[in-house]
Amino acid sequence: MQDVPFIAIEGPIGVGKTSLAKKLSVHFDYHLLKEIVEENPFLGKFYDDIDEWSFQTEMFFLCNRYKQLEDIEKKYLNVQKPVIADYHISKNMIFAQRTLHNEKFTKYEQIYHILTKDMPLPNMLIYIHAGLDTLMERIRMRGRDIEQNIKPSYLAQLSEDYESYMKSFEQLHPDIPVIRINGDELDFVKKQHDLEQIIADVSGFLNHHTSNV
Numbered sequence: 001m002q003d004v005p006f007i008a009i010e011g012p013i014g015v016g017k018t019s020l021a022k023k024l025s026v027h028f029d030y031h032l033l034k035e036i037v038e039e040n041p042f043l044g045k046f047y048d049d050i051d052e053w054s055f056q057t058e059m060f061f062l063c064n065r066y067k068q069l070e071d072i073e074k075k076y077l078n079v080q081k082p083v084i085a086d087y088h089i090s091k092n093m094i095f096a097q098r099t100l101h102n103e104k105f106t107k108y109e110q111i112y113h114i115l116t117k118d119m120p121l122p123n124m125l126i127y128i129h130a131g132l133d134t135l136m137e138r139i140r141m142r143g144r145d146i147e148q149n150i151k152p153s154y155l156a157q158l159s160e161d162y163e164s165y166m167k168s169f170e171q172l173h174p175d176i177p178v179i180r181i182n183g184d185e186l187d188f189v190k191k192q193h194d195l196e197q198i199i200a201d202v203s204g205f206l207n208h209h210t211s212n213v
Contacts (some may be wrong), residue, residue, distance in 0.1 A: 003080075005124070006085075009128065013155060014138040015128045015138070016188070029065070030082040031082040035068070040060045042060055049149075055100060068213070080203040088125070089116055089119060090116070091165070094161050096112070124202070126178075130182070135201065179201050179205065
């Protein structure tokens, strides 16, 4: 794990990952890495028919996230420039396990492990979770056309998958601190006090990490 700060923010669709990443990148003066979402040409079709378009959708995300992280490692992390990202590539397995049938998932998993075996891990993970009502309202408010057909049942299942993923992540990487944020209780977009609380938590972990390097 590299010494330069590399913070990743994770959580289900609509929870506020990008909003928080932007605010933290400004505060700490870190490079902001944003995942490609709307550029995925299969995503709208995926929400209309998951079975038909899941493999194309997941492969597009995997290849683009791999390329993004490869570039970030070369241009920033390798030259000691901190980065904050609104995702980490390991999230791909959450979606793939949920949406791909066994045969296609096996192929996808093989490609995933080949591409990601040398990818940098974050040295801090921020996990935002929220209830279904909060997620649906935030998706509605940001108004992306491709997300308007997301089914509540899919989003609810995705939230459960994220909880399982986070437990597994913490077991596999006990040396990577995880900051958990309750998106139902904290509104870091509208309430400055909530944002400052998160900044203080992140600063504490960063100071601890720096003092141990």
